[in-house]
């Protein structure tokens with residue numbers, strides 16, 4: 025039992041204590057003036073390698089892999105933990121202050137696109153790839169794409185939040201969202217028992233949207249301990265599909281773009297050129313003067 029008494033009107037008067045509580049606000053709009061950087065390519069992506077961010081960088085790398093040189097892009101990191109999504113330039117591109125956000129500068133007027141599902145659709149239509157044109161196959165692909173957009177907040181904002189980030193382990197929401205997360209895994213598992221890819225025999229933007237979330241949990245990458253907790257090994261067809269997509273060269277590249285944590289060889293903070301994957305991952309970039317000072321302090325301490 026909790027001693028919480030429901031007030032008549034909710035007010036924002038105390039931090040919730042959970043991880044990321046410092047960036048949560050009940051109001052929209054910018055908190056500070058900051059222009060966004062613009063690189064040399066037609067596409068400017070402002071993102072981070074979260075599952076929602078990975079969707080877009082994987083699609084860009086898949087388009088480049090297919091030979092679409094016009095899909096070259098600059099990818100700039102937006103450090104959401106530091107509130108960079110509330111800078112004025114970012115809010116102009118995405119009034120919802122969430123990564124990923126894209127600007128297409130190929131035409132006479134820049135086009136802004138926000139919401140990862142809308143970005144996948146925009147790019148798939150622009151390049152005529154990963155979205156079938158035949159009526160039934162297209163409807164199936166769009167259905168699964170929209171399924172992901174509607175379903176993942178229960179996996180991430182619901183299950184992931186209460187399993188990994190909330191200040192305490194609360195039984196009620198963990199039960200509620202584990203139930204829903206497992207149901208969603210079962211939806212996917214039943215589909216993938218009959219189908220090579222989520223929307224049919226061909227790899228599509230539906231797989232690109234769904235894999236970073238559900239593949240990420242099944243492969244043990246999202247929310248430490250979640251694969252065991254949700255017993256995702258039971259979903260054998262999801263696991264088969266997740267492992268298969270994980271092997272794609274474009275996926276291996278796309279998922280490390282704008283990645284700021286983990287193994288330095290798997291972090292590419294900014295992406296401006298195909299060669300960056302070889303030359304500019306964090307294990308190869310020389311330490312900044314500030315980082316060198318910090319390393320020296322640590323060495324002294326030892």
Ligand SMILES: N[C@@H](CCC(=O)N[C@@H](CS)C(=O)NCC(=O)O)C(=O)O
Nearest residue numbers: 074076104121122123124139140141
């Ligand atoms: N529905 C959005 C969700 C995007 C989203 O939730 N992005 C998160 C990171 S995965 C974010 O930017 N969070 C920052 C914040 O909430 O302030 C999409 O699919 O693009």
